[in-house]
Amino acid sequence: MNKSLKIIGTLVALFIVAxxxxxVPMSLSTSPSLQFPPPGYWFxxxxxxxxxxSWLRPTWNSIVIAFSNTILxxxxxxxxxxxxxxxxxxGKGLANIVMMMPMAVPxxxxxxxxxxxxxxxxxxxxxxGVVLAHTCLSVxxxxxxxxxxxxxxxxxxxxxxxxxxxSPSQTFIHVTLPILRPGLxxxxxxxxxxxxxxxxxxxxxxxxxxxxxxxxxxxxxRQEADPVIAVISSLLFLIVFLALIAPLVPRAIKxxxxxxxxxxxxxx
Numbered sequence: 593m594n595k596s597l598k599i600i601g602t603l604v605a606l607f608i609v610a611x612x613x614x615x616v617p618m619s620l621s622t623s624p625s626l627q628f629p630p631p632g633y634w635f636x637x638x639x640x641x642x643x644x645x646s647w648l649r650p651t652w653n654s655i656v657i658a659f660s661n662t663i664l665x666x667x668x669x670x671x672x673x674x675x676x677x678x679x680x681x682x683g684k685g686l687a688n689i690v691m692m693m694p695m696a697v698p699x700x701x702x703x704x705x706x707x708x709x710x711x712x713x714x715x716x717x718x719x720x721g722v723v724l725a726h727t728c729l730s731v732x733x734x735x736x737x738x739x740x741x742x743x744x745x746x747x748x749x750x751x752x753x754x755x756x757x758x759s760p761s762q763t764f765i766h767v768t769l770p771i772l773r774p775g776l777x778x779x780x781x782x783x784x785x786x787x788x789x790x791x792x793x794x795x796x797x798x799x800x801x802x803x804x805x806x807x808x809x810x811x812x813x814r815q816e817a818d819p820v821i822a823v824i825s826s827l828l829f830l831i832v833f834l835a836l837i838a839p840l841v842p843r844a845i846k847x848x849x850x851x852x853x854x855x856x857x858x859x860x
Contacts, residue, residue, distance in 0.1 A: 612829060619822035626817045637819045641827075647820060650808035654788050657719055657804060661726040661787035662780050668727070669734045669779065677742045695732035702729070703796040710797055717799025725797055726787040733786060734779045741775030 614628050619637060621630030641647050675681075676688060694702065706725045707716060715721040749771070753763040769776075791806040798804050805824070812818045 612826075615822050615825045615829075618819060619826040621819055621822075623819065626813075626819055626822065637823045641820050641823045644820070647808065647824075650803045650805045651824075653719065653798075653802055654805040657722050657726065657802070658784045658787040660719075660723045661730055662783040664723060664727045665730040665734050665783040666776070666780055669731055669738060670776075673735055673738045673742055677739050678747075691735050692732045694728050699729070699790075699792040703793040706793060707796045716797050717802060719802045722794060722798050722802050722804065723787075725793045726790055729790060729793065730783040730786045734783050737779045737782060738772075738775050741772055745771060 617630050617633075618626055618628055620633045620635065621627060622632035622634050622636070623630055672687075672691065676684060676691070702725075706721070710716040710721045710725070713721075715724070745768070749767050750763050753767045754760075758766070789806060790804075791810055794804045794807045795810065798807055809821050809824065813821055
């Protein structure tokens, strides 16, 4: 059974990684458009990406919007999660439905609604409008992750801290927050990725000054199939890969040091 699961997992991993076999070579192609196999190889499109303001501006916009969305989402979701998980009040079921509703509505429908409503508020085609829209989209998944962590939290630890004289704020900072830190980090990561990767809503409400990277990529592949798209895809994969292996590096170094110390001790 374990062998079968390993085979299935390997096949799924290969299926996910397979597009990189095409994308990475195309990012190094000398062709003026997306072409596979490439007629030749160079780093010209990487240089073009890092020197072209029309690509760097949307990249910076996406980073700023994603960070702002993450902060705003967590400020809204954390107290809401504590209220919905730990307290009973009238309308709690309705509040849960409202929190999850953006996940059930198609993004195209929400984009049209945002375009109309934000137009009346005068914030359509602005970074503020994109941040607010992305926050609404990030709330459900962030709430699900954080509520799952909070439901498994042992409240006797908080009661013990309070019985020892800790104030509510001290209990939250020194007891609750350290235990929930992994859930908060994962929730923040989901909120960031949701915003950074969102395309449909950004197409409707992000203007020239608030153009995001996914919208720029969508417009580019629709109009000219610029190979810079493959460059960005390769760079994003590299960032994700480095983020995944980064926690493993200290462990590997510690293991190597331990083995070296053991060899040295046995040699003596």
